[in-house]
Amino acid sequence: MEILMIITVGVLFSVSTYLILTKSLLRVILGIVLLSHGAHLLLLTMSGLKEGAPPLLGEGAESYADPLPQALILTAIVISFGVTAFLLVLAYRTYKEHKTDDLDQLRGNADE
Amino acid sequence: MKTNFLLLHTITRIVTFIILSFSIFLFFAGHNNPGGGFIGGLMTAAALLLLYISFDMKTIKVVLPFDYSKIIAVGLLIAIGTGLNSLFHGDAFLTQYFDYFDVPVLGEIELTTALPFDLGVYLVVVAVALLTIITIAEDDA
Amino acid sequence: MNNLVLLPVLVPLIMGVILIFFRNNPVTQRIISGITAFSMLVISVYLTYVIYQDGIITLELGNWKAPFGIVFVGDLFSGLMVILASVVGVACLFFAFQTIHTDREKYYFYPFYFFLLTGVNGAFLTGDLFNLFVFFEVMLIASYVLIVIGGTKYQLRESFKYVAINIFASAFFIVGVAYLYSITGTLNMAHLAVQVAALEQDGVLNVIAVLFLIVFGMKGALFPLYFWLPKSYYGPPAAIAALFGGLLTKVGIYAIMRSFTLIFTHNPDFTHNIILALAGFTMFFGVLGAVSQFDFKRILSYHIISQVGYMVMGLGLYSPLAIAGAIYYIAHHIIVKSALFLFAGATQKVTGTTDLKKMSGLLKTHPALGWLFFIAAISLAGIPPLSGFFSKFALILSGIQQERYFIVFVSLIVGLLTLFSMMKIFIYVFWGSPSLSEEETKKTKLGPLLLPIVPLVALSIAMGLGAEPIFSFSTQVADQLLDPSIYINSVLKE
Structure with a gap:
């Protein structure tokens, strides 16, 4: 299972690298979103995909899964949710103001 | 052309309440079981969004005349205030207290200070989700 | 357990939330935020005093014992950084009162200003690696808002890149x-230090150390990850640029100093030599950028990069004297750099531009501005008896002691070029025949603009004249940093 997850993370990372290197604003955002997904999945995988009951008090099981990575990922997901929403609106406003979503044209020149 | 949304409106009226009551259940289930302020808040936001989508934005604005940015602030204050409470008891910030109470009809329930904290989270999540989506949706130009 | 250590985080957070309610009332917002900023200054000084008297203080949030819960740790280094953050916070806030447009004030400028300070102080005080990430994000999200607030074309374009790069770094x-x-099973920094020291897997640890160096280096603008800085710091108004220029990169540097003195000390020959090499490149290329520019704010932005190099050089040399020099340098830099950005804002207010070629002769019309700028400029360049000299002297001395002559040579060249580019600003802006007519001169009142700058310049002079006590303080800070067992014992209480 770990091998499969790691391959998935690798695919996510490579796809996101490709998308970030494109010129369109929206694709860059998608790339960034996929990158954070990859990072979250990596965190989950690296901290061990153990067998065990969900870490809830009511379960009364003998062994529990490690709850910490899940808490960390939940935090990270919430943060990336907020930031992505912000980034989308920012990209939309940039597009409105500059009338383009081509990053080549959003470069600006050296001496302004 | 005027479209007839009768089906959508009727279903929305029913489904919204189902979602809302489930979100409240989730909110109270939290802490020791899956649930809590975050997920409950998202669910409530989903129910309210369904209203915004199926009815007109203007209609809902009359029904729900809230300034969501103020709700965010209120939610944050409640959450921080819960943490501050433990400062006055001489404990570390965010220390949790709990006790058991006998309530008629419901029987014995456990009340914790995590509940008001969750309420703060709930308000923040509902308001943030709605504020984000409505702000983007309102921009017609 | 002492809740005092949490106050620098809690006060701005609560006041920031309360300020949201006064969105349409700029006067109330100013009063509340002014009081808050001053109270933060008092709290941070008191906190550092307590730390100085009683040693490191810790707080286990929610009474969850370390290493399982989140701890807040105040040692001398964090105390010092919190004081500096508060000083800059007060100065930039009062400059913002004069220069920030009411439109920006209504779009939650003050709440996000305090959320930014919450994140910065939180990052300085937390003792948990993931909590550090969270406070980084609090700081960054507030900075995203502040950098784009106002929404001019330039700001929108450059802040998209700023946001994108920072999210990229956060993913890493x-x-x-x-x-x-996965290799240590803990995220508490003190516990991490114990675990890392016990592990004998230098290869894996080197990879992780370099990964963190990249992450913090991207936030702290280290070579070759500084490319985003000059353009994005150019867009926002001077008060915000000064806060960013003084504080934000230094949070990255703080994280590098903390993690490479506490956690990743397993193989200094490898990691700290990389840091030293990066320091050399960073200061050299940063100052080259500054030399080639003809814009007030841009020159200052490139100087941030080159001076980040000096701080990291101290860490790379990794001796008590070098670290003490680096800490002194950070303190000097935060104060002087914010002051210089505020000068850029003041001249922009007076002349309406930041292009050096379009202004001249301000020394005749605004002598106070000119001479104060001169003091700050030569302090930045490291002329005795100002604060810049002694910190650089300590760094270079320790470089010579360790026989690292090449980095000493680079840092001396960079010092010279810094002086050159600061003098370039002085000559272009303040010498020559006045470019402004008498009416234009009288139009802007300089007094309120200089009010927040004067204390910063005075502080810089004081830090230079009182170098002896300040240097002995930074030596104490450095000793605490170089002996991780003090930190570890006070957190884990073994």
Whole structure:
């Protein structure tokens, strides 16, 4: 299972690298979103995909899964949710103001 | 052309309440079981969004005349205030207290200070989700 | 347990939230935020005093014992950084009162100003690696808002890149946390230090250390990851640029100093030599950028990069004298750099531009501005008896002691070029025949603009004249940093 997850993370990372290197604003955002997904999945995988009951008090099981990575990922997901929403609106406003979503044209020149 | 949304409106009226009551259940289930302020808040936001989508934005604005940015602030204050409470008891910030109470009809329930904290989270999540989506949706130009 | 250590985080957070309610009332917002900023200054000074008297203080949030819960740790280094953050916070806030447009005030400028300070102080005080990530994000999200607030064309374009790069870095932060958690099973920094020292896996640890160096280096503008800085710091108004220029990169530097003195000390020959090499490149290329520019704010932005190099050089040399020099340098830099950005804002207010070629002769019309700028400029360049000299002297002395002559040579050249580019500003802006007519001169009142700058310049002079006590303080800070067992024992209480 770990091998499969790691391959998935690798695919996510490579796809996101490709998308970030494109010129369109929206694709860059998608790339960034996929990158954070990859990072979250990596965190989950690296901290061990153990067998065990969900870490809830009511379960009364003998062994529990490690709850910490899940808490960390939940935090990270919430943060990336907020930031992505912000980034989308920012990209939309940039597009409105500059009338383009081509990053080549959003470069600006050296001496302004 | 005027479209007839009768089906959508009727279903929305029913489904919204189902979602809302489930979100409240989730909110109270939290802490020791899956649930809590975050997920409950998202669910409530989903129910309210369904209203915004199926009815007109203007209609809902009359029904729900809230300034969501103020709700965010209120939610944050409640959450921080819960943490501050433990400062006055001489404990570390965010220390949790709990006790058991006998309530008629419901029987014995456990009340914790995590509940008001969750309420703060709930308000923040509902308001943030709605504020984000409505702000983007309102921009017609 | 002492809740005092949490106050620098809690006060701005609560006041920031309260300020949201006064959105349409700029006067109330100003009063509340002014009081808050001053109270933060008092709290941070008191906190550092307590730390100085009683040693490191810790707080286990929610009474969850370390290493399982989140701890807040105040040692001398964090105390010093919190004081500096508060000083800059007060100065930039009062400059913002004069220069920030009411439109920006209504779009939650003050709340996000305090959320930014919450994040910065939180990052300085937390003792948990993931909590550090969270406070980084609090700080960054507030900075995203502040950098784009006002929404001019330039700001929108450059802040998209700023946001994108920072999210990229944050994703790598999570990757680093994932690797570190998988081999140590903890995220408490003190516990991490124990675990890392016990592990004998230098290869994996080197990879993780370099990964964190990349993450923090991207936030702290280290070579070759500084490319985003000059353009994005150019866009926002001077008060915000001064806060960013003084504080934000230094949070990255703080994280590098903390993690490479506490956690990743397993193989200094490898990691700290990389840091030293990066320091050399950073200061050299940063100052080259500054030399080639003809814009007030841009020159200052490039100087941030070159001076980040000096701080990291101290860490790379990794001796008590070098670290003490680096800490002194950070303190000097935060104060002087904010002051210089505020000068850029003041001249922009007076002349309406930041282009050096379009202004001249301000020394005749605004002598106070000119001479104060001169003091700050030569302090930045490292002329005795100002604060810049002594910190650079300590760094270079320790470089010579360790026989690292090349980095000493680079840092001396960079010092010279810094002086050159600061003098370039002085000559273009303040010498020559006045470019402004008498009416234009009288139009802007300089007094309120200079009010927040004068204390910063005075502080810089005081730090230079009182170098002896300040240097002995930074030596104490450095000793505490170089002996991780003090930190570890006070957190884990073994």
